[in-house]
Amino acid sequence: MSRRLVFTNRKGGCGKTTTSVNVAAALAHMGFQVLVVDTDPQAHATMSLGISQADLDADLSHVLEGRWTAADVQKTTYVPRLKVIPSSRRLADFERRYSNSGEARFWMRDHLTGVMDAADYVVFDTPPTTQLLTLGSLIAGTEAYIPMQAHFLAMEGMIEIIELVEQVQRHYNPQLSVRGIIPTFFEDGAEFSEQLMEELRDRIGDELVLKPIHHNLSLAEAPGSGHTIFQHKLRSTGAVDYYKVALQVRNLGDPPEPSATAPQ
Numbered sequence: 001m002s003r004r005l006v007f008t009n010r011k012g013g014c015g016k017t018t019t020s021v022n023v024a025a026a027l028a029h030m031g032f033q034v035l036v037v038d039t040d041p042q043a044h045a046t047m048s049l050g051i052s053q054a055d056l057d058a059d060l061s062h063v064l065e066g067r068w069t070a071a072d073v074q075k076t077t078y079v080p081r082l083k084v085i086p087s088s089r090r091l092a093d094f095e096r097r098y099s100n101s102g103e104a105r106f107w108m109r110d111h112l113t114g115v116m117d118a119a120d121y122v123v124f125d126t127p128p129t130t131q132l133l134t135l136g137s138l139i140a141g142t143e144a145y146i147p148m149q150a151h152f153l154a155m156e157g158m159i160e161i162i163e164l165v166e167q168v169q170r171h172y173n174p175q176l177s178v179r180g181i182i183p184t185f186f187e188d189g190a191e192f193s194e195q196l197m198e199e200l201r202d203r204i205g206d207e208l209v210l211k212p213i214h215h216n217l218s219l220a221e222a223p224g225s226g227h228t229i230f231q232h233k234l235r236s237t238g239a240v241d242y243y244k245v246a247l248q249v250r251n252l253g254d255p256p257e258p259s260a261t262a263p264q
């Protein structure tokens, strides 16, 4: 079965999309088949992978509603082995329309089964909310990762997400657990960054705190050209940081053999 990673945090702008796209790209560069599911109506992951809204006939909302198959909606990207199920503003209407539906929260899991099984890794980029699209992703996923800005004010938001994951695990998805906190916008030598790492390790334990992603201008520039950090600037701190985190993520599970080298 594929490993299904959900990058989530209710706090906006903490690096969910940057982390989803670049961890996914790093895993694809390692030889794995990777599917990014863009569950955010802002469609930033879709755009960061070079796919323009104008080119889309259908998006994730059509898959969730059962109008299109996921296989027909997924798009290849310029990164070998990396595909994406794109998002659009239409997902915001979807979320409004079905917000009170008890069934809709299972559609992410049930309507994407085939494409998820075909991948080694599925990466969900979630919106900065804890509503239907995030809930659906957590029900479809198996591993939650919380990107968190290396700043004290971010701590409470992180605790809230850990509690949400535990609730989803209890009520809907026993396979789900929090596998890592990823400190983002980290500043070497800055007291607040170092103190935050210490506090995180104290409160949630060493093994859950993954390597930090430094504040790095190249990471902010890359989406503008629709590129991952590895295409934009391979020799940047951002590329090195995300490759290291992707290796940690890979090593946290029983990694499938890379498909590229698997027997045909």
Ligand SMILES: Nc1ncnc2c1ncn2[C@@H]1O[C@H](COP(=O)(O)OP(=O)(O)OP(=O)(O)O)[C@@H](O)[C@H]1O
Binding pocket: 011, 012, 013, 014, 015, 016, 017, 018, 019, 040, 042, 044, 126, 127, 128, 184, 185, 186, 213, 214, 215, 216, 217, 219, 220, 221, 223
């Ligand atoms: N380590 C970093 N260094 C510098 N800029 C970064 C870094 N990580 C992300 N950014 C930039 O910060 C902004 C927010 O990042 P990102 O879009 O990944 O956050 P997000 O959590 O997905 O936001 P949202 O909640 O709106 O979905 C983006 O412009 C991104 O390019």
Ligand SMILES: [Mg+2]
Binding pocket: 016, 017, 018, 040, 044, 125, 126, 127
């Ligand atoms: Mg985002």
